[in-house]
Amino acid sequence: MTQKLVVIGAGMASGRVLEHLFEGNADFDVTLFNAEERGNYNRIMLSPVLSGEKTYEDIVTHDADWYEANNVTCHFGTHVTAIDRQAKTVTSTKGTTSYDKLLIATGSAPFIIPVQGKDLPGVITYRDLDDTNAMIQAAETGGKAVVIGGGLLGLEAAAGLAERGMEVTVLHLMGHLMERQLDEAAGFLLRRDLEKRGITVKCRASTAAILGTDKVEGVLLEDNEGLEADLVVMAVGIRPETRLATDAGLEVARGIEVGAQLQTSDPDIFAVGECVEFDGQLFGLVAPLYDQAKVLAHSLMETPAVFTPKELSTKLKVTGCDLFSAGDFASGEGREDIVFRDPARGVYRRLVIEDDCVIGAVMYGDTSDSNWFFGLIRDKTDIADMRDTLIFGPAYQGGAPSDPLLAVAALPRDAEICGCNGICKGQIEDAIAAGATDIEALRSQTKASASCGTCTGLVEQVLSVTLGDDFVLPTAQPVCGCTDMTHEDLRRMIKSQELKSLPAVWQACDWKTPCGCHVCRPALNFYLLADWPLDYEDDPQSRFVNERKHANIQKDGTFSVVPRMWGGITTPDELRAIADAAEKYAVPTVKVTGGQRIDLLGVKNEDLPAIWHDLNQAGMVSGHAYSKGLRTVKTCVGSDHCRFGTQDSTGLGIQLEKALWGSWTPHKLKLAVSGCPRNCAEATCKDIGIVCVDSGYQISIGGAAGMDVRETSLLCQVATEAEVMDVVKAVTQSYRENARYLDRIYKWMDKVGLDWIQAQIADLDTRAALVARFDLSQTIYRKDPWAQQVVKSAPYIPLANLTLEAAE
Amino acid sequence: MSNWIDIAALEEVPQRGARLVKTPHGCVAIFRTAGDEVFALDNACPHKNGPLADGIVHGKAVTCPLHNWVISLETGAAQGADKGQVATYPAKVTGGRILLDADFLQQRAVA
Known part of the structure; x- marks a missing residue:
């Protein structure tokens, strides 16, 4: 016999109950009351409507056709004013309606703080x-x-x-x-x-x-x-809307009290959603409401199920603010924290561990692994064995693949993909097999990603894994074929795991080759020496030949030699020594460089130590014209000679070069100091440029004049030379610590943002700490490689000479 | 029959590095891997004659410093999509000394 079901409230919870009933072909004649003048829509998506990313039409769940097709009598814009449990009727502004079963889904009302003016328009x-x-x-x-x-x-x-x-x-x-x-x-x-x-x-x-x-x-x-x-x-905040239930004499605490079948104290009256209280708990997120809806539908169809509240997670639907939280993250006795921070990227992760289980997680900035962590919390997985690398996510566990697609492929069929709707991977796979081959079809058939939408990417990945080539998603580029990690991953691992040698990195990061390759080794060598200057020993065999032999290799295998000329200033004696060396070693080409130096091109490998020795004797050191490190500081003559010069740009350039030379950086580092805004030293296309003005020094960064041409951006203006020194050292150190190998400053700046760099430099404590770390590193690395190499010249001369033996 | 001649102590060549041996017909590069194996190859990349001894040694391969061709130390063949071949010569380590086959180096002149 058809029963009369009256539903008060057309929200997401009661809407879901009706869907289950109709899918189960339950025999009910449904009358639906709603105080709002419309039916069920996806309330979670109001935020995108507010921000303009979606319209109301986009978020309608049940339209008029749907209600009609399912024979639902709708009274929208109609308030129910009373329930008569004896007569089994409800009274509304439209009259009296009788029921066999009643479902209260009145939701919640916003909490209004009781202050003066709370009722004003606006x-x-x-x-x-x-x-x-x-x-x-x-x-x-x-x-x-x-x-x-x-x-x-x-x-x-x-x-x-x-x-x-x-x-x-x-x-x-x-x-x-x-x-x-x-x-x-x-x-x-x-x-x-x-x-x-x-x-x-x-x-x-x-x-x-x-x-x-x-x-x-x-x-x-x-x-x-x-x-x-x-x-x-x-x-x-919100409070459950319980007025009708209270007036009808149902048991109400903070919410309408229900049992595990969502039945109220009256066996013919059920309640669902934000208005209910179960086991002392209230519910505000959609996932448990959908669970309730399912159980309630079963109760109405007399195939009772049991509602059990599950672990909940939260995401914020503000584009660009990626956050995730789940479980219990209060600190306490017996609880331990694992925390990971990457200030450059604005990433924060914290896990709360109790008895070798993750009981809470907070993530900000990068929530890509949130489902995995949520799974650990929900399943109470024992994490003792993976504790060391747990915070880095699934990619670092037991050689598990870090390709997000492979990670998705590895998920079991019962892994939850859509938290709002409780949709598992298996259900999505089945739907794809049944012909739902795009995200919209999947949404309509499984509801996966149809509520808050934050799992859309994950659902797409399941699609991609299941469908193969038809569905290509961008993935982060690993450093090289030796590893699945990105440069950023590697830097993070080196710092957080305190990896201080190449083998330690290869081991900890699961290198696929025994000793890397020509792509990863120079990068790793740099990261290690930049992060652990005292512990790591520079590995010449992991450097490109130019940095190993301290000279620029030319196309015929000869080298170029450039002595340092501080700030571009030289003397007759130095010039004489250079001329003598050029003649003595039959240097075919002598050229003036763009960085105000003299380049001796075409020096033979075995002559390198000797020519360096001669130049050393004249007081010159290596110009590092070959290095991923400080190259040159170009200057104009400034106030010494120029009638426009405002400051001693030459002197400042020399000071800077003497402080910075010998330092290794992610890519080459070129500076210039101009004595006035006419900028004759072309400071505004350098990695770091200083333009002197009457009131001080404008320091700008991120210029380039190579494959890309870029003007520098102003970092800050300071009043004294001492401040210039500190700011330049600090920004160089930050670049050394944070940039990806082979990124010039402008590329690094594009990734982390000028704001972030400015904030580091503006904070005097951070600036001082950066300067201190730079100075510490310079105690190790500010040495003349020529003088060092002259005494161990073996690599430059042949191991053996068989020309005579062979002639015999 | 091989005619092994003593070239130098193994330590004279750095691990994951190389040194040159001069012969009447150009330089031969002696490579030492991380696992202390030694290999002898012509010091010229098949691409643009880059000095292989100046390259980065990884596994049993070297990357040419000029244009990053990767050459197998075992076979002398260019790896990956590049096509080319470098001559290789018998080399071995005995008692901590690097030995080359003099006959083989001689034949190089005739070949």
């Missing part, structure tokens, strides 16, 4: 489409918005409003944003990212009153600070 909450539209409308005229509440919803509202051009301030009562999902460090990164978008964040800010006469005009804080506001969004 004060809105953020729960439904009407709120969203109100915000969109308010944003049309621009102006200032204050969002009260720095939780998930508040921040999504703030980001959306900022995206629509409003000047947004977020007020948050606690010490850091999203304190329920994030720890302090991740909260800080999130705050920084939001501030980059122009959003002002005030933590520990308690609202005293909302000001205004006819409409909202401002917000007053407890500390008497006043903020102007044309719009105030209240997003401090």
Whole structure:
């Protein structure tokens, strides 16, 4: 016999119940009430609607056709005012409707902080489409918005409003944003990212009153600070909407109390979603609501199932802010933390370990491995054996492949891909096999990635793995064929695992070749000497011939020799010595270089130690014209001679060159110092350029004049030569510590951002620490390689001469 | 019959490195791998005659310093997509000394 099912509330939870019922061909005549004037839509996607990335039409789950096809009687825009349990009827503004089974899905109501002015026009909450539209409308005229509440919803509202051009301030009562999902460090990164978008964040800010006469005009804080506001969004939290249930005499605690079958204290009345309380727990995220919906549908179809709350994870749907949190991440006795930070990339990962299991995870900046960590938490996996490299994610465990596609391929069929809808890899594979060969088809058939959408990439990867060539996704480029790791991975491993030798790296990073190749070895050699100057011993055999033989190899196997001329200044004696050497060793070509040096081209391999010796005797050292290191500091004559010169550019150039020479860097490093903005030393196309002005020194970085031509960007202006020295050393050291091998400064700057470099240099403690590390490294490396090589000249002369023997 | 001649102590050539031996018909490069094996090849890349002894030695291969051709030390053949061949000569280590076959080096002149 057909039963009458009345549903109060057309939200995501009750919508899912109906889907299950209709899929199960359950025999119900459904009447659906909704206070909103529309049916079920994907409420999670309101944030993209607010930010303009989607429209309402994009997020409708059930349209009029769907309700009609399933014979649902809809009363939208209709409030249910009472439930009569005796008569088994509900009363609405449209009259009385009787039921056999009643489903309460009234959801939640936003919590309104009880302050003066809370009812003024312009004060809105953020729960439904009407709120969203109100915000969109308010944003049309621009102006200032204050969002009260720095939780998930508040921040999504703030980001959306900022995206629509409003000047947004977020007020948050606690010490850091999203304190329920994030720890302090991740909260800080999130705050920084939001501030980059122009959003002002005030933590520990308690609202005293909302000001205004006819409409909202401002917000007053407890500390008497006043903020102007044309719009105030209240997003401090939600509470279950239980009024109807309470009035009907159902058992209600904070929410409507239900058992494991989602039944209320009245056996004919069920409840689902944010309005329920189960086992003392309330629910606000979609995944458990969908679980409830499934169980509830079974209860109605009399095939009872049991609802058990699962471990939950959170992601923020603000484009560009990648964060993930799951489990319990409070510190405590018996709990240990594993923390990984990569400030350059704004990446933070923290795992909380208890009894060899991961019980909590917070990730910011790079959440690509979040599913894997979430799996460890959910399955209570024993991580003792992989603890050392756990924080780096699945790619580093037991030789598991780091290609994300292979990692996806390796996932078992029951691995959860879509957390919102509880869709496993196997279900997606089955759907693909059944013909759903694109993301849209998969979404409609399995619901995978159809709710919050953050697993879209993962679903695409499953598609790619299953379909093969038809679906190509970009992957991070490994260093070379010897490893699956990227340069960034390697630098991270070297620092965090304290890898201090080539074999240690090869071992720890699972090198596929016994001793690397000509691509990875020079990179590794640099990373190791830059990160561990005291511990690592430079390996000449891992250097390109130029750096091994301290001269530039030419196409005929001869070399070029360039003595250093500090700041481009030389003397008659030096010039004489160079001329003598050129004649003595029959140097075919003598050329003046672009970096203000003299190049002796065509010197034979076996003559190198001798010509160096001669030049050393005249007081000259290697010019490192061959190195990934400091090349030259070019200068103009500055205030010594020039009528326009503002500072002693030559003297400063010489000082800089004497401080920096001998240092190894990711790629060549060229500097110039110009004595005035006429810039005769062409400082603004160098890796680091200094332009002297009357009031001091403009230091700019990231120029290039090679395959790419780039003008430098201003790093900072300082007043004294001493500050120039510190800033240049600090930026060089930061480049040494963070850049990828063979990236010039401009490429590095494009990756980390000028802002980040500026912040490092502006912070005087960070600057001083960088300078100290640079100076320490220079105690090892600022040596003349010529003088060192002259005494061990063996590599330059033949091992044996068989010409005589053979002639016999 | 081989005519092994003593060239130098193994230590004279660095691990993952090379040294040259002068012969009447050009230089021969003596390579020493990380595993202390030695190989003797003409010191000229088949591509543009780059000095192989100045290359980076990895595994049982060397990368030419001029244009990064990779040459097998065992066979003298260019690896990967490149096509070319370098002459190789018998070499061995006995009692910590590097030995080359003088007859073979002689034949080089005739070949």
